[in-house]
Amino acid sequence: MEYLSAQNTSFSYEETEDEEKLEVLHGVTLGIRKGEFVALLGHNGSGKSTLAKHFNAMLLPSGGKVYVDGLDTMDENLKLEIRRRVGLVLQNPDNQLVASVVEEDVAFGPENLGIAPPEIRRRVDEALQAVEMYDYRLNAPYKLSGGQKQRIAIAGIIAMEPDCIVLDEPTAMLDPRGRDEVLSTIHRLNREKGITVVLITHYMDEAVGADRVVVMDRGEILTQGTPREVFSQVQLLKDHQLDVPQATELVWRLRQEGFDLPECALSAEECVTALQKLLTRDF
């Protein structure tokens, strides 16, 4: 059974004085299996964040249904149960950290769930180890780098032991090293703990590592599939002003020129290997 399920989901923001009702999701149907790693791509305004916020009942559909582990998000009584299952990590780590000591920050979530102190201790230690920040447990969050802070924010979610984490552009504010740290943390949690991941990102190279890529455009799903299936559709993505990884674009453009290259190269390595097969060394 699908763990997260949007069924013909529509969403409109409330009308304001001088603006008409704005529908940002138009009947989206999407199912995500337990343990799956899904990357959600699209422009700002494509509806990808709006859709993701439906998966922990932050937003409720104006039409259609959203189910989390079979629970209807419209049922007010189930809201806590749903939030326990699906944690949300946002773009700016500074807006998500509340305490002045790292381990207290991580304990904030489980404390709110009313969990017994010894159990909280265990969960906090385990969560900090999972994001490889255990050595920093007594540090002040404000002294950490962006990537470290974001890992603390993720640990705070892990400590609530959710089945699923939804991350809304978690690396947008980080430098390349911070991006790597956060991304490898997410992948490890998915692999080792079987946590379902929904990753919203603008970075195509982050999407390449997902099990499935879903591309949103103007409130609808434009295309979806494995990274290879999606990024093979370079023309479609370009028509919608979406990027593909540079390696993919290079191979695609040379292929357009008539060279016998694979339909899709996802990484720099694949691209170099493919080119080497065609390039001669006698210059």
Place this chain on the structure above:
Amino acid sequence: MFVLEIKDLTYTYGGGTPFEKTAVDHVNVGVEKGEFLGIIGHTGSGKSTLIQTLNGLLRPTSGTVLLNGKDIWAEPKKIRAVRFQVGMVFQYPEHQLFEETVLKDICFGPSNMGLDQKQCEERARRAAEFVGLPDELLGKSPFELSGGQKRRAAIAGVIAMEPEVLILDEPTAGLDPQGRDMLLSQISDYRTKKGNTVLLVSHSMEDIARCADRVLVMNEGKAVMLDTAGEVFARGRELERMGLRVPQITGIMLDLMEKGYPVHPVLTVDRAVGELLPLLRKGGDRP
């Protein structure tokens, strides 16, 4: 002559305390008038501290900052005037919008310079045009704008002071690829049309590669490279060791170079296609 010259500049946080940390360590950089200088470095490399010394927000522990040949701290009481000449756009500048209307917000800087209302509004409208904010938005509350529009409004507020040097700290952070491309080309246009100097701090090598004439690389408080973008990215392996990364396309070309192919570490897919096509045609003729 240099419009900005940084001479042997050192900045130490918490001097004389156990938390003493030298964030900028004996840095020398000359910025040419009209130049577009990119500044890269990983978190904690000292780049943000460095730019804050350039308009006198931080006073160097030692060394000097010369603006048009004059030490900006020669007369500390006049440091405010320096801030009109060296305009600074911070990270997430949209958090600083506060006025009732977008127009008033953009006027805030020029009005602090003592210009009358008419002059302020003229400048504000020009600045709004530069960043691509349509006229009909100027009467709205800043809080009614979209994220990208807010960012533009905040940048217009600095441009409206018509600073000789414009410094932007991560102006594209959090924008989507389309918004990022648009903002960068507007900043480039602004530089071309006004002939003003632009300093752009970014984590994104792609952004820097697209716009900058020269690139300054900061690492552990030191200026470790200062050269054209092409020359700097050709040293991709060194950048990687500093926790930085070259654009993927540049990495591919570096890889091919290391394998002995006669290519260059170009910065865009267009250039890479241009270099590879003739080579592939040769390769195709192989018996």
